[in-house]
Amino acid sequence: MLLPSRASAQNRTAAQQVRIMVEPIIALAVVGEPRPLILAELDIPGDRRVRDHTSYYDITTNVEGLQLWVEIDKPMPGGTHLFLSGETTLGEGHGSRDISNAVSGVRLVSAIGRGLENGRSLAYEFVVADGIDVLAIQYRTVTVRLMDPITNRSSKATQTIVFGIQSVPVVR
Numbered sequence: 001m002l003l004p005s006r007a008s009a010q011n012r013t014a015a016q017q018v019r020i021m022v023e024p025i026i027a028l029a030v031v032g033e034p035r036p037l038i039l040a041e042l043d044i045p046g047d048r049r050v051r052d053h054t055s056y057y058d059i060t061t062n063v064e065g066l067q068l069w070v071e072i073d074k075p076m077p078g079g080t081h082l083f084l085s086g087e088t089t090l091g092e093g094h095g096s097r098d099i100s101n102a103v104s105g106v107r108l109v110s111a112i113g114r115g116l117e118n119g120r121s122l123a124y125e126f127v128v129a130d131g132i133d134v135l136a137i138q139y140r141t142v143t144v145r146l147m148d149p150i151t152n153r154s155s156k157a158t159q160t161i162v163f164g165i166q167s168v169p170v171v172r
Helices: none
Strands: 027-033 036-039 047-063 066-071 080-086 106-112 115-126 134-148 154-166
Touching: 027 134, 027 154, 036 047, 036 115, 047 066, 047 134, 047 154, 066 080, 080 106, 080 134, 080 154, 115 154
Parallel strands: 036 154
Antiparallel strands: 027 047, 047 115, 066 106, 066 134, 080 115, 134 154
16 A cells, blocks of 8 residues: 655745846937928018927936937038027936037937936027028938937937028019
8 A cells, every 4th residue: 555755845945046137218209390490581680590399308217317419410501500408307408509510419418317207398499690591491300319328228219300591572
């Protein structure tokens, strides 16, 4: 006759290692396209600037110390400037930045901390110097990049900027 073994599970032990890894999250979305930054000849010599506040950005991150950089695909024409500012509650904003020649980038926000930031304004301003009365309608691509300066991981979005001076026909 065979008897069942009396070994119990209480006397047995097991060891298991569980590794939990948190991957860095660096996510950026840009919402909206800026309206055309067009001056009319009638505006000259009055206010020689056009502003747009219709673009927003959203950030999601679990990384400290991120930076928001902006670059333009090619320089603005002589006598014109393109400025950009970005609101932030997670980092330190640098105010309105001249991105006219920022083909290698300009820092817009630094020291961005962990968190979620939605609906933060991106405000563009196109400025024309006195003496520039004619400027064909042109386009530039602006790249907004959320970047970890230590690992160089990033997330980016682009916007197309339309600008110029529009001729207004004289009605007689």
